[in-house]
Amino acid sequence: xxxxxxxxxxxxxxxxxxxxxxxxxxxxxxxxxxxxxxxxxxxxxxxxxxxxxxxxxxxxxxxxxxxxxxxxxxxxxxxxxxxxxxxxxxxxxxxxxxxxxxxxxxxxx
Amino acid sequence: xxxxxxxxxxxxxxxxxxxxxxxxxxxxxxxxxxxxxxxxxxxxxxxxxxxxxxxxxxxxxxxxxxxxxxxxxxxxxxxxxxxxxxxxxxxxxxxxxxxxxxxxxxxxxxxxxxxxxxxxxxxxxxxxxxxxxxxxxxxxxxxxxxxxxxxxxxxxxxxxxxxxxxxxxxxxxxxxxxxxxxxxxxxxxxxxxxxxxxxxxxxxxxxxxxxxxxxxxxxxxxxxxxxxxxxxxxxxxxxxxxxxxxxxxxxxxxxxxxxxxxxxxxxxxxxxxxxxxxxxxxxxxxxxxxxxxxxxxxxxxxxxxxxxxxxxxxxxxxxxxxxxxx
Numbered sequence: 001x002x003x004x005x006x007x008x009x010x011x012x013x014x015x016x017x018x019x020x021x022x023x024x025x026x027x028x029x030x031x032x033x034x035x036x037x038x039x040x041x042x043x044x045x046x047x048x049x050x051x052x053x054x055x056x057x058x059x060x061x062x063x064x065x066x067x068x069x070x071x072x073x074x075x076x077x078x079x080x081x082x083x084x085x086x087x088x089x090x091x092x093x094x095x096x097x098x099x100x101x102x103x104x105x106x107x108x109x
Numbered sequence: 110x111x112x113x114x115x116x117x118x119x120x121x122x123x124x125x126x127x128x129x130x131x132x133x134x135x136x137x138x139x140x141x142x143x144x145x146x147x148x149x150x151x152x153x154x155x156x157x158x159x160x161x162x163x164x165x166x167x168x169x170x171x172x173x174x175x176x177x178x179x180x181x182x183x184x185x186x187x188x189x190x191x192x193x194x195x196x197x198x199x200x201x202x203x204x205x206x207x208x209x210x211x212x213x214x215x216x217x218x219x220x221x222x223x224x225x226x227x228x229x230x231x232x233x234x235x236x237x238x239x240x241x242x243x244x245x246x247x248x249x250x251x252x253x254x255x256x257x258x259x260x261x262x263x264x265x266x267x268x269x270x271x272x273x274x275x276x277x278x279x280x281x282x283x284x285x286x287x288x289x290x291x292x293x294x295x296x297x298x299x300x301x302x303x304x305x306x307x308x309x310x311x312x313x314x315x316x317x318x319x320x321x322x323x324x325x326x327x328x329x330x331x332x333x334x335x336x337x338x339x340x341x342x343x344x345x346x347x348x349x350x351x352x353x354x355x356x357x358x359x360x361x362x363x364x365x366x367x368x369x370x371x372x373x374x375x376x377x378x379x380x381x382x383x384x385x386x387x388x389x390x391x392x393x394x395x396x397x398x399x400x401x402x403x404x405x406x407x408x409x410x411x412x413x414x415x416x417x418x419x420x421x422x423x424x425x426x427x428x429x430x431x432x433x434x435x
C-alpha cells in the first residue's frame with residue numbers, strides 16, 4: 001500500500017515534470033534564438049583559436065559541460081580570485097588542463 | 110513497518126561571503142591567483158512526527174595558491190543539531206571537524222598529487238555534491254553512511270581527454286588511521302575511475318575502497334550523471350555495496366524552471382527536485398553499522414523539493430519526504 005502511494009507521488013511528479021518540459025520546449029521553439037546561438041558560436045570559435053583547443057571543443061562547451069553539472073547558479077566571479085577558484089576546481093572536479101584554461105577565460109571575459 | 114514523513118527546509122545564507130584583501134594594498138596579481146577566504150552559512154529545519162530539529166551550519170574555506178603549481182586549501186565545518194522531542198526539553202550538539210586540509214601539487218597536465226586530509230574519492234556525492242550549497246536536497250542519501258567521508262594520507266588524481274568525445278578522470282588514494290574527533294580517518298585504500306562523454310554530457314564512474322583495519326572489507330560503487338543538452342535537466346545516480354553492512358542506491362532528478370512560461374520572475378530562479386533511494390541490509394548482519402547512521406533494516410525514501418535562489422549566492426530549499434522502514 002505504501003509503495004503504491006510512493007509510486008503515485010512519483011507518477012504525479014513525473015507528469016508535472018513532463019508538462020513543464022513540454023511547455024518549455026514549445027516556448028523555446030517559438031522564440032527566435034538564432035542570433036544568440038550565432039553569437040555564441042562565433043565567440044566560441046574565437047576562444048578555440050586563442051586557446052588552441054581541439055576540434056569540437058570550445059570554452060563555452062567546457063563551462064557548460066563541467067560547471068553547470070554541479071552549480072545551478074554561479075556568483076559573478078571576482079577576477080582576482082577566479083584563478084584560485086579554477087585551480088581548486090581543477091583538482092576537485094578532475095578538469096583537464098585545457099578545460100581549466102578555457103573555463104578561466106570564459107568566466108573572466 | 111515504520112512510516113515517517115519528513116519536512117525539511119534550509120536557507121543557505123551565504124556561499125561566497127568574503128574575498129580577502131578587497132581594500133588592501135594594490136599589487137600586481139600573481140600568475141597563480143590570489144588567496145581567497147570564502148565559505149557558507151546555512152540554517153535548516155527538519156520536522157518529523159514527534160521530533161523537530163534546527164540545523165545551523167558554518168563552514169569557512171581558505172584557498173591559498175602558491176606559485177603556478179601549488180594550492181593549499183582547507184574547509185572547517187561546524188554543524189549544530191538542536192533537537193526537540195515531544196515532552197522532552199531541547200537538546201543540542203555540535204559536530205566540528207575539518208572537511209579537508211590539503212596541499213595540491215599540479216605535477217603535470219595529467220597528474221595532481223594531493224597530501225593531507227581530503228574528501229574520500231568514492232562515488233559522486235562525497236566529493237562533488239555533499240557541500241550544502243551544491244546538493245539539491247538537504248538530507249544525505251543512506252549509502253553515504255557506508256562510504257568513507259574523509260581520509261588522511263595521499264592521493265593521485267587527474268583527468269585527460271581521449272579523442273574528442275570522452276574525458277577520463279581518475280583518483281586513487283591511501284589513508285592512514287587517525288583517531289581524532291576533528292580529523293579522524295580509517296586505514297584504507299581505494300580509487301574512482303570516471304568516463305565523461307562530453308557531447309552527451311554523461312559521466313559514468315566506478316569506485317572501490319578497501320578498509321585495512323578492523324577486518325579487511327571492500328566497498329564497491331557505481332555512479333552516473335547526465336545533463337540534458339536540450340533541457341535544463343540533471344539526473345544523478347549512485348550505487349554502493351558493502352557485503353557486511355549493506356547496499357543501496359539513490360537516483361535524483363533536478364529541473365531548472367527558468368523557461369517555464371508562467372510566474373517567470375519566480376521560475377527563472379527556481380528548481381524542482383525529486384530523489385528516490387533504497388537501502389538493503391545484508392541477509393546476515395556481519396558487522397554492526399556503528400556510527401554509520403544506516404537503517405537497521407531495509408528502507409526506502411522519497412523526497413520532492415524545490416530550491417529558489419534569492420541571489421546566486423543565497424538559496425532557499427524546501428523538501429517533503431516519506432520514509433518506509435521494514
